[in-house]
Amino acid sequence: VVNFNVGADLREAIKATTVGIIGEKGSAMYIGGVQDASTRAQDASATAGRAFTLTGGKLKVVGTDPSVGITLKSSSGKETKVAEDLWVTNDPSKLTFIIPADLADGTYELKVTTQFGSNSKTMLKVPRSVMKTIYIGTAPSGGGSSSGGDGGLDENPLG
Secondary structure (H helix, E strand, O other), rough: OOOOOHHHHHHHHHHHOOOOOOOOOOOEEEEEEEEOOOOOOOOEEEEEOEEEEEEOOOOOOOOOOOOOOEEEEEEOOEEEEHHHHEEEEEOEEEEEEOOOOOOOEEEEEEEEEEEEOOOOOOOOEEEEEEEEEEEEOOOOOOOOOOOOOOHHHHHHOOO
């Protein structure tokens, strides 16, 4: 048991304390890692027709909004929605799905949209998304994804 007695010094320190609001709290949804099941590569490269795993936070895909799901947008702008029957694991911290086999090699923007809240009983009214740049085929050499595809790591509440 610990007891604190507020003395004069602590009262003065509390009076001198200021609170600075630096902005709106970021989303707790983030992608922390990726892995191609075919090659075990963790460099954001993926193989069409094979499983691809995302690890992170609040990734579970649930909700009734039409935007909810997993999409892949090619550099030419063509968007492909990953059918729900291609989802292998759909957990808050791990999402595994099959990359559609008919996608051509190239750079894609992977987008996960969900209404998953803080637990399985709470759904968000407005869907939230996280994006990550991935490469079907071989990832370009020279440092991986430098095109803003950080997967929301800046919103990682632990980082």
